[in-house]
Amino acid sequence: MSIEDVFPKQAGMTRKIFKAKDTVAAAGYRFDDLVSMTSFSIKKMYAALRVDFPKVQWRRMVCNNLGSPKWTFHLTLVAHRSLYTRDRLAKWGMTNDTSCPLCDAADETIEHLFFLCNFSSQLWKKLLTGQHIQRHVMGCNQELYWAIRKAKANTYIMVLVGCVYQDWQDRNLRVF
Ligand SMILES: [Zn+2]
Secondary structure (H helix, E strand, C coil): CCHHHHCHHHHHHHHHHHHHHHHHHHCCCCHHHHHHCCCCCHHHHHHHHCCCCCCCCCHHHHCCCCCCHHHHHHHHHHHCCCCCCHHHHHHCCCCCCCECCCCCCCECCHHHHHHHCHHHHHHHHHHHHHCCCCCCCCCHHHHHHHHHHCCCCHHHHHHHHHHHHHHHHHHHHHHC
16 A cells, blocks of 8 residues: 555645755755745746746747737747748758749749839838838838838738748749
């Protein structure tokens, strides 16, 4: 007969305490520290457990974006270069056709598909004009950089993120 058979609740609690002991140790606390503490901060322990990652530059595009969560998630994929564009599929040997489905005049890369492609650049140019911004359309990297560094209004970022999402939807409509 084990302790679990006699005291099932206490055995479960003991297991949780031992598990918590490992977590507390991972945060850098020693047993003596815990005993001598007069107060304990979960916030400080969380900060000690959390790994500090460098903040990505494009976080402004995703955080507090007024647009749809679908748009911001999609922009995260674009920023990570994780979309299944034809140039990536060709590298994996999954397709031989690398042409852009929107214009058929260049290879489909993220840099081309968003903003440089004739189809998507026309849409973006109209959206820029609608916001009274007079400048030429740039490539994906430069447009994201411009939005992060120079865009004053959050609505600009919302429109840009929505445009990138719409370009991808149009692309998928052509492909599928
Ligand atoms: Zn194109």
